[in-house]
Amino acid sequence: MINKTEARKICLKALSYVKEGQAEIMLDQRVSPLTRIANNAIHQNVEVADVSISLRVDIGDRSGRATTNQFDEGSLKKLARQAAEAARAIGVDQGLPTMAKPQRYRPMKGYSEATAFVEPGKRAAMVKKAVALARRSKAELAGLVSNTGNVHAMANSRGLFAYHRQTSATMEITARQGLAAGRAEQTARSIGKIDPAKVARAAIAKCLGSVKPRELEPGTYTVILEPEAAATPLQFMAWLAFGAQSVQEGTSCLSGKIGKKLFGPNVTITDDAFHPKMNWSQPFDYEGIPKKKVVIVDKGVVKTPVYDQKTAAKEGRKTTGHGLPQPNTFGPFPINLVLKGGKTTLEQMIKSTKRGVLVTRFWYNRVVDRKVPVITGMTRDGTFLIENGKVVCGVKNMRFNQNLVEFFNSVEALGPAEAKEGMVVPAMKVRDFHFTGRTE
Amino acid sequence: MKSFAKRVIESLPARGLDYADVRITDTQAESIAVRNGIVESVSSARDAGFGLRVMARGAWGFASSARLEASEIPRVVKSAVEIARASALTRPEAVRLAPQKPARGSYRTAVKKDPFAVPLERKISLLLEADRLMRKNRKIKVAGGALWFTRERKTFASTEGALTAQEITESGGEISALAVDGREVQTRSYPNMSGDTRQAGYEFIEWLDFPGNAERAAGEAALLLKAPPCPAGETTIIIASNQLALQVHESIGHPIELDRVFGTEAAYAGTSFLTLDKLHQLRYGSDIVNVYADATVPGGLGTFGWDDEGVPAQRVPIIDRGRFAGYLTSRETASKLGEASGGAMRADGWNRIPLIRMTNINLEPGSWSYPDLIADTDDGILFDTTKTWSIDDKRLNFQFATEIAWRIRNGKVTSQAYKNATYTGMTPRFWNSCDAVCNMKSWRLWGIPNCGKGQPGQSAHVGHGVSPARFRRVQVGVSS
Structure with a gap:
């Protein structure tokens, strides 16, 4: 994931292309691979990752915004130009709040490197464990296992810089048998805390309890x-x-x-x-x-x-x-x-x-x-x-x-x-x- | 884009893959929102990247990247193949794809006025004028409007030799007036809640004529503050086309998705009551109900040259004279029925895999003129403009609400408006109670740009062509 120093560098670079007014930049990185199950099999397994920046430019009391996921110099220059053009196109004042001055933030935990990056084989193994329990109970599982890493950073031309990164992992299981269905899920900051057998057992028990x-x-x-x-x-x-x-x-x-x-x-x-x-x-x-x-x-x-x-x-x-x-x-x-x-x-x-x-x-x-x-x-x-x-x-x-x-x-x-x-x-x-x- | 797509395909390992395809998309968007005379946002966005879908050992893998650089290709290829091999660990049977002739060619939306070339100032002043007209009514606490435009350029290539390029442009907008009076809050929107979107240029926004509809919308919002609630009971209802589009979407469009029938959305979007035994057997609606999935109709949000598996746009029968006649399919699901794909695989951008999605699910026009239908209705309620919608996970029990309803009495729409208008029912029973569908004169293609499905979430742009229709013995006025 993008660290604090890198995030600051990217934000300041994007701000440097703004030639007029006040500006604020938001950087978002999301890595969220996901393994999806249906009928006791993995039917969808995807790696999803993206980084985007969103630039707000205020010229007087008028504000424009532009967003991109492309970081080459040409794209960043275009971003600044588009946001400024949007602000200039507004013919009436907006009553904008002032951009915030530099702030002090209370530390917040919630990031686990091991959860941000999980091998697809590990998610598949969690699925395998759950499916084995379902087969024994003649139930069929649908659901997902996913892990997410997120970075959110922002900076503005008054000197504010804020950065936070966090992770989360989720297992959601719906067990089915005929008309009956039962669901259980577990979400945690760290994938190691997810217990696939516990989630599967809870979903299967609910399903079997609602047959007929x-x-x-x-x-x-x-x-x-x-x-x-x-x-x-x-x-x-x-x-x-x-x-x-x-x-x-x-x-x-x-x-x-x-x-x-x-x-x-x-x-x-x-x-x-x-x-x-x-x-x-x-x-x-x-x-x-x-x-x-x-x-x-x-x-x-x-x-x-x-x-x-x-x-x-x-x-x-x-x-x-x-x-x-x-x-x-x-x-x-x-x-x-x-x-x-x-x-x-x-x-x-x-x-x-x-x-x-x-x-x-x-x-x-x-x-x-x-x-x-x-x-x-x-x-x-x-x-x-x-x-x-x-x-x-x-x-x-x-x-x-x-x-x-x-x-x-x-x-x-x-x-x-x-x-x-x-x-x-x-x-x-x-x-x-x-x-x-x-x-x- | 085409050369990059070819390069990705050429970079795939020579052995061990059953199939692969790559999609490159580059999307630009612009949106403007005003609220109470203030321009609340003017923004533009660009989102570009490529996604690679591979099949190895009979299982799917997918990886993507926003970096459209040659150096990024090996990493994405390696990741997609690793994921496919991990998927194969719990795959009881290999995926089979229905045969498909490799697609070649290009498709482009017919646009008369490029929405991205229209000056921002002109778009803003259009919204501010409508906003001003709505706020002339003193009961309006919040007036607002929005415009949105997108252009997606997409290239698709596969290991079977497909290579296509498409450019799809969409324009949409809305205005709404919110009236507040003590305990009561009521909204009227035009042309519908969340507006309307069409595969077209700025000419569509001009056709919508927001200033010409602003004062009526505001007046009706104010009227609703004093209106009685919709009476409870069973009655005849006529549904205006803006709401009937959503009725088609929820109670026909979603249950015909074959992936839902096969259970792949069981934990999220849900399954479907349309199990395979019901194909060609179920009496879905009355004899006058005819529905097609038509990806060829001009202007629809579900219109394209090829879907995201390279299958050409088609017109597929869904309900034929009331009988359930077909599903929305992909190459994988169609092969299980021994059929060719109906071309309904669509992905929300470069970092999502294609899923079975609606194209344009259209209710064929009937024989009634709208004035004749009203004149033929002795007693009933006209439901107009979507407000909220809810339906169960098999798509049977639904409850919809419209922003306004009007009493129909002795063949006329009266001035009696009802607030909080709801109706509820069970899908096949409801469509079998349809005894009149209006003709082509009042048929309109509506666009829904935010149909949610899948995990990770995907938002599809789909269309529904409908004209007003009448339903008998419907439960209305549900309350807490």
């Missing part, structure tokens, strides 16, 4: 959401409600609710890039501002959304370090959400449930009503009926339509939080969840 699934009538149920399923409502709150722009424009359910109780008392949500369980994060945002821990909801009471420089300036406050590349239409975004967990295990949640549905994950989730907000989606890869404290059978996948404010007011129990979907999320037991349809 029963049809369940749509209606209101208590649900137990495993962490991957519990990540879905949180993701939608991030997109729809937790950024300051949506609050300022009145499209967020947090608008007008700052300081007021919106969720149940057992719901505390923070954005914390430095959380020890976070498996994908960086210490600075896309404006080069250090990331701060932000308590968004504390025991059900709305505290604050996250800010970038532009939305913070509107309220005369400081950014929280949640900016996306500027300028943009989306506003600030909380990338590293943490839903505070509890002490109830998944087994305890099941045992305490008279009748309910256990959900492995949701799929094809979309917004139905942005302000409330209401979302819809389907269950997938392991949905089970719970009766009298026991999982009794698999059920055919169900469609839900759910008001998320009601959802976060109906949380009965929380498990220990774990890393899922780029966030840290616990399993949840939630009453009055709305299933509105089912499928075959």
